[in-house]
Every structure is written in C-alpha cells, then in structure tokens.
Amino acid sequence: MCGIYSSLSTNKMLCSDFLISLKELEYRGYDSAGLVTLDKNKKYKSYKTLSKIDDLKLKISKEESSSLLIGHTRWATHGKPNIKNCHPHIIENLSIVHNGVVENYDDLKKNKIFKNVKFKTDTDTEMILLLIYNYCKSNSFINAVKKTIKLIKGSNAFVCSNIGKGINELAAYKNNTPLYFGIKNNGEKVFSSDVNAMSNSLKGYYYLDNNDIVHITNKNTALYNKKNKRIVLKKIVDSNFKRPKIVSSCYTYSEIKDQKKIISTYGKNIQKIYNVVRKIKKPNEINIIGCGSSYNAGLLAKAFLEKNSNIPTSVYRPSEFNFFLNNKNKLFIFISQSGETADICSLIESKKEFFSNSLSIVNNDDSRLVRESKYNINLNVGLERGVAATKTFSSQILVLNIISKILSKDNNNLVFPSSSVINKLFSYEKEIIKLSKKYSKFKNLFVLGRNYNFPIACEAALKIKEISYIHAEGAPSSEIKHGPIALFDNKFPVIFLVSNKKETIHSEISSLNEVISRTNNIFLIAPDTVVKKLEPKTLSKIDVIAVPDFQNDMAPILYLIILQLFSYHLAKSKKLNIDQPRNLAKVVTVE
Ligand code: G6P
Numbered sequence: 001m002c003g004i005y006s007s008l009s010t011n012k013m014l015c016s017d018f019l020i021s022l023k024e025l026e027y028r029g030y031d032s033a034g035l036v037t038l039d040k041n042k043k044y045k046s047y048k049t050l051s052k053i054d055d056l057k058l059k060i061s062k063e064e065s066s067s068l069l070i071g072h073t074r075w076a077t078h079g080k081p082n083i084k085n086c087h088p089h090i091i092e093n094l095s096i097v098h099n100g101v102v103e104n105y106d107d108l109k110k111n112k113i114f115k116n117v118k119f120k121t122d123t124d125t126e127m128i129l130l131l132i133y134n135y136c137k138s139n140s141f142i143n144a145v146k147k148t149i150k151l152i153k154g155s156n157a158f159v160c161s162n163i164g165k166g167i168n169e170l171a172a173y174k175n176n177t178p179l180y181f182g183i184k185n186n187g188e189k190v191f192s193s194d195v196n197a198m199s200n201s202l203k204g205y206y207y208l209d210n211n212d213i214v215h216i217t218n219k220n221t222a223l224y225n226k227k228n229k230r231i232v233l234k235k236i237v238d239s240n241f242k243r244p245k246i247v248s249s250c251y252t253y254s255e256i257k258d259q260k261k262i263i264s265t266y267g268k269n270i271q272k273i274y275n276v277v278r279k280i281k282k283p284n285e286i287n288i289i290g291c292g293s294s295y296n297a298g299l300l301a302k303a304f305l306e307k308n309s310n311i312p313t314s315v316y317r318p319s320e321f322n323f324f325l326n327n328k329n330k331l332f333i334f335i336s337q338s339g340e341t342a343d344i345c346s347l348i349e350s351k352k353e354f355f356s357n358s359l360s361i362v363n364n365d366d367s368r369l370v371r372e373s374k375y376n377i378n379l380n381v382g383l384e385r386g387v388a389a390t391k392t393f394s395s396q397i398l399v400l401n402i403i404s405k406i407l408s409k410d411n412n413n414l415v416f417p418s419s420s421v422i423n424k425l426f427s428y429e430k431e432i433i434k435l436s437k438k439y440s441k442f443k444n445l446f447v448l449g450r451n452y453n454f455p456i457a458c459e460a461a462l463k464i465k466e467i468s469y470i471h472a473e474g475a476p477s478s479e480i481k482h483g484p485i486a487l488f489d490n491k492f493p494v495i496f497l498v499s500n501k502k503e504t505i506h507s508e509i510s511s512l513n514e515v516i517s518r519t520n521n522i523f524l525i526a527p528d529t530v531v532k533k534l535e536p537k538t539l540s541k542i543d544v545i546a547v548p549d550f551q552n553d554m555a556p557i558l559y560l561i562i563l564q565l566f567s568y569h570l571a572k573s574k575k576l577n578i579d580q581p582r583n584l585a586k587v588v589t590v591e
Pocket of ligand 1 (some may be wrong): 291292294335337338339340389584585586588
C-alpha cells in the first residue's frame, strides 16, 4: 500500500541516496511514485512516474541534492493511478504526501471552505492540503495542521512541508496507518511508513501513536499528542537494523529458498515461544483470526490445536468475526505477517476488552497489532518483501505447531524437516519448471488435499492466483463429489495432494482415481512410499512429484515448498512481475 518517505536536513542530501530509501518501499505495492526537491531558488520541483522508482532515477540528475525531500509510493484508493493524482501534491509553499482514506470526504467537500475551489486532482489528499492551505492564511503552519486533523476522519497518515524564508518545516500526523519518525547519525530527520526504508545509518526511531503530530524544523523537533499537548519525545528506540541479504534478483524466489535454513533450524526459537505460551492459561477454546495466507495458516493451526491440544478452535477472517460468542476462557490468536493489516487491527482495537486475552503472531515487533495484543510471538524470519507470503507462511505453521505442542505439554515430540529433506525438495526444481510450463497454459486449476493438506491446497491456490493470475481453487479432496467434480475436464487440471495417513489413504487414492477418469491433466504430489504403490497404469496418466516420507505434523511443509516453487515458475514462465503482482499490496493498511 502507499508509502511515505520524507527527509529534512540542515545539509543538502543527494536525491540518488533518497531514492534508494524510497525504493525500499516498493515491496509494499504501489502504482505510481513521486518526489519533490527544492531547486536553487528554493522552489518546489517535482518528479513523478507511473512506473518503477528506477524511472525517477532516470529523470533526476546524479548530482541533484536538496535539504528537503518529500517522497511517496501511491497505491490508488481515491482517484485513478495517473500522474495527476500521484503524490506529492503542491500548493504554493506547501506540499503533501498521504496514506489512507479521508472517510468523510463527501461531507467535508460541502464545507464553505471549498466553495468556489476547483480541485485539480481526484484525491482526498488534495482536500487535506487545501484545508491546511486555507488555515495557514490566519494561523501558523503547525496550527493549520492541527485544525485540519480535527476535521478529517479515517485511517490517515501524512507529511506536509512548508517552505518559508530561512525556515523549512515538516509536520507529520498519523491515525491507524503506520508512520515512523527517525533520526539519522548525520542529524537528518526522516518520516517513513516503514522502518526498514530508513534503516540505513539510523540512530533511533519513534513509532507515532495514533493522533500524534511531529513538527520538525531545521533546528527543532516537537511532538504533540492527541490532546494537542506538547510532550517529550522520549520513546526513541535504538536502531540495530540489518538489511537482509538477497540471493537472487527476485525477492520471492530468494525467500522461498530462505526456507531451507529457516525450517531446519527453527528449533532455536522454541524456548522463546515457550516463554510466551507458558504465561497463557490453557484456554477452553481458541479463535484464530487472519487474512489471506495468514488465514490459511490458521486453518492448519486449527487441525494442530484440536489434535494435539484437544482445544476446540475456530478460524475467522476479521470481517466475518462473530461477536455473539462470549470470550470466557477463550484465547484469541491474531496472525499477520505484517502486523499492520487494517482489517485485523481495527477488529482488535474495536473491542479491546473482549479481545483482552490475545496472542499475536507477527513478523514485525514494532507493529500496530503487536501493540494491541497482550502476548506476542515474533516469527523471526527477517523482512519478507515479495507480496506473496512464503517464508512467513511456513514459519507461521511452525510457530502454531509448537504452540499446539506446548499447550498439550508434549513439546518433546517436535521434529522439523532436516536440511537434507528440504534440499531434496529443491532438487525437483527442474521437473517443477517443466510442469509449470505445461500448466501455465491453462486458465483454471484445482488444488485438492485432505486433512493437513487441505489448508496447503488453499494456500497453493492463493499463491497461484496472486502471482500467476491463473484462477485456482483449493478444496478438500474428500469433497469432490459435492461440487468440484462438475468442473473436471481436460481444460481444468487438478493438482492432487495425497498424504500418507493410514486412516485416509485408501479414500484419498479412490478420489484420485475419480479425478483421473475425468481429466487428462493431473499433477500428483504424494509421499515416496505411496507413489511406489501406485499402479504403473495410473502413473502413466499423471504427472508426479514424490516427496520424502515424513511422518509427523510437519509433513504439509514438504507439499508447500513444492507448490511455492511451482507457483513461482508458473508466474516466471508467463513473464510476470512476481514480487509485485498487479493490484496487490504487501502491507494492507486500508480496509
Ligand atoms: C494481502 C496479501 C496476502 C496476505 C494478506 C495478509 O492480502 O496480498 O498475500 O496474505 O495481505 O497479510 P498479513 O500481513 O496480515 O499476513
């Protein structure tokens, strides 16, 4: 989603350095980007693009520098993605970048302030700027900002600059959508939606609380809280960021590969997880809440928790959460890799008392969700930049399995797939590339799996949709007669996941045979021992990848990795932008 990056310094900063930081916001998802600098006459000069940040680099000379830089990546919510609507917006001495949505835009537009005012863009951002501009006529800049935020409703964050005689100033405001204020080692002051973007030479940072305003000038920094009281900025967190190493030009691919190490060594996190879970009284019931991949991890967690800990568990998307249920002896587990997903954060914030016994599982310690939940477990797998969740999804599964074992007091029985098992999966990549070329020609795909493999089927279908734009559906293989079978024909291939669970293996194989008799295009993923027992006649009709036999809760991870590689190569063979699929965002800060 939209990203803010803005800097003020007493010295001039190189625009090319600034663009390196702005580029760090790309992974969040955006459709246009822009920045303003100050020219030699101390006037705003703006650059905009509907393409990548690298395109801005081409437009700006290598030597260009400025003491004030306001940058933005825009994910259109109010007005189409075009140059006119691209931020920053400028009126005379003021310029603004904004994330979020002004929810009362229509009502505010009727305000007399806007009588006879012609909007130049379709954005709600322009409305904020016009309000500040109007109030500046009879107020100081900072008071104009304060008056403006009293009028706007919704989840919003903005940075507005004012250039004056001998003084340049920035005012930043945030409500719900994240904004950080950072101080660099060289004294440069920065605002960013993402702490990662300002991590280079960062001395310390402050995560703005809701309704905070930070006002900076070349000399001073002031913080005002929601009661408009000036408060001391003392919560500056020391920075110890390291940029993750990228082993490939594609983040998603690199992150799929990161799992080789993450999974086999995840045991090192058990003690930390144990320290959190032991503080939680064993609940009578668990409700899990998540979106997208995090919801799918919740589906698998339900199976773990019900089997291992004997605790009835329900899984919800935040928008579907049912408040008629009571919260007695209940644990609420909120799963979100970013910890900033608006739907989840608004839910927990909407009824703090109800969700008081909450545990969040997040990959970002300093996020909105972590602040709202009583307990927190960090996934600890480093920043994930590909929009499609890969290493965060597998680590969610690992954490949730560990929790289910701790709650059952059976944590001696935790065996993670070894690096040789994981490496074996990656050794099938050539075969997977061949299969992805074949299946990339289709418009639809089914992914079927039973028990633990059903959530994996849903996750694989989501990955396929997100990055290869092929319509894919995940369904339980035991359910095919209740609907999916109507669609099976040679144009509708099926990816079929068979487990090695002795209670269900026969019915899984008979479902597979039912599929084989209806379509020619089947890709089977099954354990080695199961594949060996299949009739040669059956094997001759299908594509197969045999995964190593792995007899415990972690078995689904083996199917997952094959399917992540498959989705990646599907998208690659279609020459798509895998890291930043169209219309999707990594951090969904707007509901
Ligand atoms: C977006 C992404 C999905 C992701 C979901 C939840 O929709 O496109 O890939 O799974 O957000 O994100 P979260 O950060 O809450 O896990």
